[in-house]
Amino acid sequence: MNSGFLILRGGNKVQKFQVHLDLCSSLPDEIFRVITWIHIAARCNVEVLDLQLSVLKNDMASFELPSCIFLCGSLRSLIVNLYTVLKVPSFAGSTNLQHLKLTEVQIDDRFFKWISSSCKCIKELQLYDVRTVNITIENSSLESFRFVSYKSGICHLNISGEKLEDIHVDWEYYQPGSRSLTISAPNLKYFKWIGNLLNRQNLRELMCLEKAEIYLKPSRDICDFDNASEFLCSICRVKVLLLTHETMKALFKEVSMPLPFDNVSYLGLRITSLSDDLVPAMARGCNRKYWKSQKLNFTDQLKEVTIELSNGFNAMELARYILEQAQHLEKVFIFYLPHQSYVIKRVNQSKKVSAAKIVFRKKQRR
Incomplete structure (x- = not known):
């Protein structure tokens, strides 16, 4: 794409701007070109910005989105798929962003603080294999949260929101260490968890839960789902419950302690x-x-x-x-x-x- 094409649009509105590009040998020039496109799209009041850039991991240490993106009042949806460091400028203020999807990016605590404090309109947040240590998000407008991690070293995930209705966690890890999940979502209706049981999981005030899908797998440093019963008791008010073979074995391991699933009207067992x-x-x-x-x-x-x-x-x-x-x-x-x-x-x-x-x-x- 030629930058002149966008420049000729003047200030005319761009509803959606996508950049799906394999960056190759002349990397600095191509990065500059992409950043130029982003600047122009922001001036054209872009609503959806989709950046999916493929590059060798060793060739790119940092690719900072231009600060204009974080200040773009028209932007409603941001998608970034790129193995890079993603930073929020120190002067970034409130945003009208409603949908945010990040894949393979490296982010720090300041980014999550920005989501918590400045994204007052955000409804949907999706994190796929983001590279960070801890995730803490407290947002009063967030309605849907999706977290997928297969190869990152994340240790602790904390998500809180009064409007959260849908949470999907797909978390598998292969290295030993302490990991925890804390959810505070009093209006949560749908919860899906795939992956390993953690050292500690704390689900608070899930009084409105309608459907839960729990597909847990054993992990190396947690033996035999020792804390599965405590976790399952925290979702005891659920109406629709789907479990796997491994989770069922954990349930029946402690037969002396009946699980209080009195509200369950549909029970699905995915077993061999x-x-x-x-x-x-x-x-x-x-x-x-x-x-x-x-x-x-x-x-x-x-x-x-x-x-x-x-x-x-x-x-x-x-x-x-x-x-x-x-x-x-x-x-x-x-x-x-x-x-x-x-x-x-x-x-x-x-x-x-x-x-x-x-x-x-x-x-x-x-």
Whole structure:
């Protein structure tokens, strides 16, 4: 692109300006050209600025966005994807920015203080593999927060906001060390967490939580999800709960402490099979006697259940238990393997306490 094209626009408004560029040998000249474009776009009252620049990591130590971007009153959305240092000028004031997405950039505490104090209109913040040590954000306008980290050395993540309704955390790490997650979002409705359990997680006042997806994986320096129960108790008021195989094993590890999920109306289990490693080591299979002993209070609020059977009888027994306990159940979907046609008769023999409709569907082996 030639800078003259933008200059000829004069002060005419630019709604969206994108720069997707592979920077190569003449790096200083190309950086200067990109900065010139950004200056012109700011003068043209740009609303969306999308910078996705690819460059060898060793060739670029710092690429500071021009200060005009942080002072551009028309800018509503900023996207930066670049392995570089991103700094906020010391004189940057309030901004009308509503959407901010950063990928692979290196930022410091001053940047997060700018988000907390100067971004009074921001609604959505997305951080992908940003390079920093700690993240602390307190913002009263933020509604959605997404954090993805696979290779950065972030230790502590603290996010706070009265209007936060949606938080997505995808956090995996491979180096030992102390890590923590603190969330203060009294109006949070949707929470999704993928990755490793941390040394410490503190979720405060999640009284409005409607849906939670917890897909945790074991980590090297935290053994066997020792603090999983404490974390799950903090989201006990959730209505829709989705868990994985590993998280389920953590739940059943401490059977002496029942989890108070009384508000759950939909429970989804993403597991390979409902085998005995999901129950206490002393249990001899998950028959209906076992399920009754667990006193799963949430069954009274179930209205629809979907169960996919694998080899063995444990999942079938769980289905029969639910039919005999869930008073408000309306529909049950049971997916069974071709050799499990006997399930239809066994389940239909259950003493249902509701008028629930049972739908059987045969699934093919993969």
